[in-house]
Every structure is written in structure tokens, then in C-alpha cells.
Amino acid sequence: MIFEKRTERIVLAIFFVIALCIPLFLEDNSFFVGKVTTILILAVFVMSLDFLVGRVGLVTLGHALFYGLGGYLFVILTPEYEAVNFWVYAIYVMGISALVALVVGVVVLRTSGIYFIMITLAISQMVYYFFFDSLEFGGSDGLFIFMKPDTSIFGLSFLDLDNPSHFYYLSLLAVLITLVAIKIILRSRFGRIVEASRLNPERTEALGYNIFAFRLISYIIGSTLAAYAGLLFALQYGYVNPQFMTWEMSGTALVMSILGGMGTIYGAILGTITYEGLLYIFEHLSDDWMLFMGGSIILMVLLLRKGLAGYLEKLLEK
Amino acid sequence: MSRIKTLASAVLATTLTAGLSTSALAAAGDPVKIGIMLPFSGIYAQLGEAGRDGLKLALKEKASALHGSPVEFIELDTEAKPSRAPELASSLLNQHEADFVIGPVHSGVAMGMIKMLRGKDTIMIIPNAGSAAATGPLCAPNIFRTSFSSWQPSYPMGKVALDKGYKKVYAISWNYGMGRESLDAFEESFTAGGGEIVEKVLLPFPSTNFQSHVSDIAATNPDAVFTFFAGGGAIKFVKDYDAMGLRGKIPLLGSGFLTEGTLQAQGDAAEGVLTGLHYAEQLDVPKNREFREAFNTEYGHYPDIYAVQGYDAGQAIANTIGQLEGDISDKQAVISTMEKLTIDSPRGEFTFSRAHNPIQNIYLREVKDGVNVVQSVAAEALEDPARGCKL
Amino acid sequence: MSTELFFVQLINGLQYGLLLFLIASGLTLVFGVMGILNLAHGSMYMVGAYLVWYFVAVTGSFTVSAILSAVIALGLGILIERVLIQRLYNRNHLDQVLLTIGMIFVFNSLQSILWGNDPYGVAVPEALSGSVPFTDNSSYPVYRIFAALICIAIAAALYFMVSKTRLGMLIRAGESNREMVEALGVNIKSLYTIVFAIGVMLAAISGIIAAPMRSIVPGMGESVLITCFVVVVIGGMGSIKGAFVGALLVGVISTFAAVLMPTMSNMVIYLFMILVLLVKPQGLFAK
Incomplete structure (x- = not known):
């Protein structure tokens, strides 16, 4: 069993049961299906960040770079008025993102601690401004994706991306795969070495492991997952904008991950749902939603020491 | 507290629309x-x-x-x-x-x-x-x-500049849609009438660090300056322009947003600025x-x-x-x-218009005593060319 | 670019750099002593600008308003440290980041509720409203020279405080050995409160000084925050001297970049920072 904790199993069981049923109840309301889809996509993004920050120990404030890149790469690679195969292009996008992550990783991993936070921030800001100030890539107005890709595999088509429910299940599948993949990685020998190098880098190094290489590979994995989430987000509404890769986007994801319980992975799902849920309620409640949102964040930091997952574990683990 | 809507109604509306969505007839x-x-x-x-x-x-x-x-x-x-x-x-x-x-x-x-x-x-x-x-x-x-459309307030200003006898104009704005389109529209009518854009500067949006550009304008010494900035950027640009001593020496022209809703903050620095817009408060x-x-x-x-x-x-x-x-x-x-x-x-x-953009007058305004005073109608019933629209 | 214009732009760049130093100094001080990365630092800059605008509108005097605003900021700093920051000293750094992000939301919201969303400007105080001849057809405003001098004075005062006074000694000791300072019978809690409050006040003072030169608009805090990070990272986190050098470098480089390649200029300071970190992974003046 890759999910060791009771709390984790309970939370995930409840989540997936509800998540599987949502489109059935809300079939007529494409807004809600779309809204929950966005949350699922964000959850993938936040999980990939949680893996890097909470487990590998790489606190990045530039993760949204890859989220935005996922969408932009798709627009750049595909012909404007021709439907391409989703799976093929998802692989292209992730492959190129992995290469970008390799280059960026080699640069940023030379630093550590607070400097790592800042250099990741700087690189993502640079790429952000590259797209923001460009003429070819739509500048600050962004670009449209005119054709939804088709999703057939060997001629068989299961999913129609124009159908909100189908897109929803594609995103839910991404959540499941990301969750299981990260869990398997963490339980593997590779994962244990990565964790050891977070907890005790000197000792791990002394045992003959090349920490740099392990961190670099982890960085590439996390970044590629983020790019996949970004690709889904861009495809959901067929629209990319440089604002997807701002530092505020990275910061928000970090907030979701810390709220959920840093490093717990399933907590990232909890954190994303809670943050988006609160935002939705406060925005409909008052023009001054920022005050409530900020107040809730402050209260949660003060009251929940290890995030929502930590709180639930205290209740449920005996 | 009229700003606060009740949570109950928000939640109720949400559940209602979630449960029974009907076609909107x-x-x-x-x-x-x-x-x-x-x-x-x-x-x-x-x-x-x-x-x-x-x-x-x-x-x-x-x-x-x-x-x-x-x-x-x-x-x-x-x-x-x-x-x-x-x-x-x-x-x-x-x-x-x-x-x-x-x-x-x-x-x-x-x-x-x-x-x-x-x-x-x-x-x-x-x-x-x-x-x-x-x-x-x-x-x-x-x-x-x-x-x-971004084209409308700026296009007539090219003719205004020509009528004033300006031959060489320094154009500056932010490098984003509205900024680029404003400068292009000005350039379109200004160069058609024989004017010359001596320098066209597009700054990263929303940077407001204008002082070095004002120094550059001073060194270039054009007949006039044309600009699009809005909000906080408009305040900062007009203040920098005045602070560096260029007001009164090199005329400042702009798309009307340069002096809209910003005059109080700009104070004396905005006096004499000429802008084109489809409205003026004292119209x-x-x-x-x-x-x-x-x-x-x-x-x-x-x-x-x-x-x-x-x-x-x-x-x-x-x-x-x-x-x-x-x-x-x-x-x-x-x-x-x-x-x-x-x-x-x-x-x-x-x-x-056929593209659903207003066909409207563009007024030439000059800031006098903290007010945009209408000088003339710079262009009557101006229609955006709607380039690329197939309606 | 002519030689004359080169020097003109150099002066513009240095002046901008000095202001950047003032904004960044509080950030680096708080980080150096307390190890706290205060993302709400930009909000304090915004608070300073809005306060001085408000008081100038009420009292009509810039000097009175500036002093009032700085004192209020100091009080605000003490309050925030006592009520919020203090609870997080033995927590993960990321909890502090989260807390200060929450504070950004709260301050932005308060700004909108208290002062509305119109853009504002503060007039240059009468006594400093003149200008001196500069080039053929431009002049240099006295207020901007004055602002630059204030920034230099504050830099000197900070340097003196940290290296020569008893408070500075405690700050330096507290950075390296928290337990030792406590063993000496010094209340480290009060020391941290003072340092944090000074950091907030420095941010507010930079907002006050910038107010007559800039526009006072919602979101102005976030726009300086990232540039501040670049400054302190280049200089070395926690180093006042580093922040000073970093600020001047960033000021000059971004000024020249803005003139020579305006459309690319946003990227240039980040590129510069990355290059610095590749050569010196801890910044120029890391301890």
C-alpha cells in the first residue's frame, strides 16, 4: 500500500468518491464542472510543488514558470487551424519542459536556501517578461488556442475535450496519476535518497551519493508535472496569458501547499480545494474579500501548525 | 453596509442554479x-x-x-x-x-x-x-x-501636431497593446502629413521609471512629444516631465488618458498638456x-x-x-x-459602427487651471477602421 | 549616447538606486537579524506613501505629515511583531512567508477601504520645489537632490548604528548567536521587536520620501517588492553594505537598460542577478 497513513486513505477515498460523482450531479451546470476542473488542474500543479518543496527541500518561488510554459509551448508547437493529437503533443510539451527544467535546474541548483528561492523567482520573472513584452506571442493580451486537440489513441476516441465532463475526467485522471506517481517515486530507492539528502545532506553525500544529480532529476520531474497541469489549464478555456507564470501564481500555489500541510502530497489537494473554496465564498460575500482571505490565511498559519493534513492526522491517527 | 451581500443569498443562489438550471428564455x-x-x-x-x-x-x-x-x-x-x-x-x-x-x-x-x-x-x-x-x-x-478603440483618441492628434507646425515628434508609451496601438495611430496620420517620428520608445508595462527617458527627450530636443500613459503612470510621467524642466519648452501631447482622473494628483505639472479624447468633463x-x-x-x-x-x-x-x-x-x-x-x-x-465600436467625436483638450478645457473638435464622427473585422 | 547624456543618465541611475536602497534596507535588516523574509515589506512602503498623502491633505504640511507617518509606521511595526510575527519564531520559514502573504492581502484591502482606489499625488513641499539648471534645456529638481541626500544620510546612520552603538552590537551578536545574547541578560524578544519595527519604519520612510516623486496607487507595494529582493540578493541577504552597493548597481543598470534597450529592460536586472549568483552564490557581500 503506497498510502501509509489512515488519514491519507480516508481523505483520498472521500475525495475520489465525491470527485467521480460531481459531473453526474452537475451535468447541466457547465460552470461548476469547469470550476472544479480548474481546481483539479491546480491541485496537480500544487502537488508537483509540494513534492519539490516539502520532500526534496527545493523551495521554489518560480514554479509557475512551468505552469505557463506548458500552455505556451502547446500554442507555439501546434499549427493554428489544425487539430492535433492531444497525447502526442502532451508528450512533446512535457519533453521540452523537461529540457528547459534541466537547463534551469543546472543554474539554480548551484545556490541554496533563500538564494534558491530568489534565483528561481528571477528566472521565472525573466521568462514572464519575455512573453509579456513579446509581439510574436501576443504580449500582455495572451494568445488563443483555436482548435481543441483530439484525444484518440490508435484511432479510438474516448474523450471529447469540448465536453466539460470529459475534460473534467481527464483532469481527475491527471490528479490520480500525479498522486500515485509522486508516491511511488517517494517510496522508491531514489525517493529515499532524495529525502535523506533533504534531511541530512552532508551524510548523504558522504555515503557517496551525488546529491546534485538527485535534486536535478527531482526538479525535472516536478517541473514537467507542472507543465502538464499548465497544458490542461490552457486547453480548458483555450487561452494562454503571461499572467499564468507570474510570481503571484507561484506564491499562491505555495500558500495552497503550506495550508494543506507541506510535504504530505495529499494535503496539496486539500489546500487547493480549501483556498479556492474560501476565495469563491468571500468573493460572493463582499467587495472586501481580500480582507477576509488575508485574515483567514493569517489565522490558519497561527492555528494550524502542520496545515490541514497535520490537523486531520492529529484527529484521526491513534 | 450596503457593500456586504448576505452569505445566505449567495449560497442559496449557488445551490439553486446548481440544482435546477433552466434554459434562459x-x-x-x-x-x-x-x-x-x-x-x-x-x-x-x-x-x-x-x-x-x-x-x-x-x-x-x-x-x-x-x-x-x-x-x-x-x-x-x-x-x-x-x-x-x-x-x-x-x-x-x-x-x-x-x-x-x-x-x-x-x-x-x-x-x-x-x-x-x-x-x-x-x-x-x-x-x-x-x-x-x-x-x-x-x-x-x-x-x-x-x-x-485605442486608435480613436490618438489618430486625430497627428493632424493636431501638424497644424501646430511640429515637424519632429518624440513618441513614447508602454509596450503593450494600448500603448503600441496609440503610437501607431498617431504615427499614421502624422507621417501621412509629412511629419517625422524622431524616436519611438516603448517601455515595459507598467514601469513608471521615466526620469531617464525625460532626460533622453531633453537631449533629443524634438518639436513636441506624443505619449500614451494612464493612471499612476500618467501622473508620474507628467510630474517627471515638469520636474526636469521640460514643461513649457517642449510641448506635451497625448491620448486623453494622460490627463483623465489624474489632474488633481498632477497639479500644476499638467498645465498646458494637449490631449485628444471622446469626452471632457466640462463638455x-x-x-x-x-x-x-x-x-x-x-x-x-x-x-x-x-x-x-x-x-x-x-x-x-x-x-x-x-x-x-x-x-x-x-x-x-x-x-x-x-x-x-x-x-x-x-x-x-x-x-x-459595423464592428460595434462607437462612431464618435474626438475633442482636443488643453489643461487650464486643473481642468481639461475643450479647444475644438479634433475629428468629427470618427469611425475606427476595424481592420480585420469581417462583420 | 553623448558623454553629457551618459553622465546625466548616470546621475538618474544613482538617484533611483539610492531610493531603492532605502526601500530595501529594512528588508535586509529584518532578514539579517531575525531570519524573516517579510513579503509584506512592500505593503509598508505603500502604507508610508498613503499616510503622508492623507496627512498632507489634512494638515497641509509635508514635514509634520512625514513625521506623523513615520511614527505611526513604527507603532504599526511594533504591533505586527508583537501580535503576529512573535508567534512564529520557532516555526518553519515557510510559515512566515505564508503569514506575510496573508498580510499583503489585508493591507491592500485596508488601503482600498480607508483611502479608496483613485490614484493620488503629493505636491513637492514649497521650500524644495525649485530646480537647478542641468543641461541645455532641462533642469534638476531640488526635491530629488534632497531625497538623494536623505537616503545617503539614512544609509550612514544605519551603518553607524549597526557598527558603533550598543543596539548595533546586540544586533550583530544576535545574528550570530541568539543564546549568547540571552545569556548576557538581554531580552532578545524586545530586541527583535525593535529591529522589526525599525524595518517597517524604513519601508514607510521610503514611501514617504518617494510620495512627491511617484504616483500613489493601489498595488504600488508589490511593484517595488520584487525589485527590492533583487537588490538584497545581489548584495547578499542581511548585509546593509551589500544592499547599498546592490541598490546602486540595480539603479544604474536598469536606467541604462531602459534607455538603450527599452523593450528588453524588464529582463535585464534579473539577468544581472542570475549572473551575480552564478559567480557568488551568496551575493556580493555575504557573511
């Missing part, structure tokens, strides 16, 4: 649903609030034209964030089933909204964002604009005086250009419903009625 007597997608927080918040207030005033004044239909407003804060635009537009379209959607201010947000709303049954009315694309390549039967039109007093009575302060544009969006809705005698179930009829309207705007009457 609004018959007379059903509420007219107007979705508002404007920024109420962040740097554009003031523009969003003004637009909303103007809109609501128009619908209140014209309540009788609505044939007894109550109006229901659904307000969503865009925060001027493009990434949330499609989702919010989807909420208005699919969840609230709005008949009309008013928004936005920011043209990146406009792109996201257009993506969601283009070709749908909901009528989208843009009360500010001037991006050429919205009534150009992306124009659509259900997309209207009551503000301006001598009966409708304008009437509107300004009505707005002040309602909200306790005088309106600005953004309020006018929101007000005209409200007028467009009310007049359309009035002409259709309250039945807006046929969206085709709504569109063909709205595009034939003549709006009695505080800026003077205007009609819609």
Missing part, C-alpha cells in the same frame, strides 16, 4: 440579468467602480423603458487578472445565465472574456478596454463597445450637464470618463429593451436593435 417580467466583470481591487479598481456606478445610474434612470422587468446585477471582481477571466465569464454565462455581460477594463481580461463569450447568446458590452482586436479580428455580432452638451448632476446626486462625487462609458453601456441595454418592449428572448433581435441605436451620451450622440 427570459420573457417580459423575468429579471434582466446583467453580469458585471470589472476590477474592484488592484490598480484598475477605480475604473471598475466608476464603470459600475455609471451603468447602474443609467438603468435606474431608464427603469420605465424596461417594461416592468426588474434588473438583477451579478458583480464579479476580475482583479484585472487575465487567468481568471474565462472562468468568471463562464460563471456569468453558464451559472447565472446573464443576458448582458459588461466588462472589462483590462484588454488581457477582454481576450479571456471574448474567448468564452464570442458567438454566444449573451451580449457582451465593453465599457473600457480599447484593444483593437476586440472590434477588429475578433469582432462578433454579440460584442459591443461603448468606450473607444458643453446639455446631456453632459444633466448626467454630471444626476451622478453627483446619486454618488456624492462627479463622474469621470469611465463612468460615462459605463453609463452608455446601461443606456444601450435600456434602450434596446425599451424598443423590444421588454422581450429580449430573441438574441438576434436584441443584436439588430442594439446596433441601430443612437445613444444620447454625455460625450455627444454616437452610433455603432
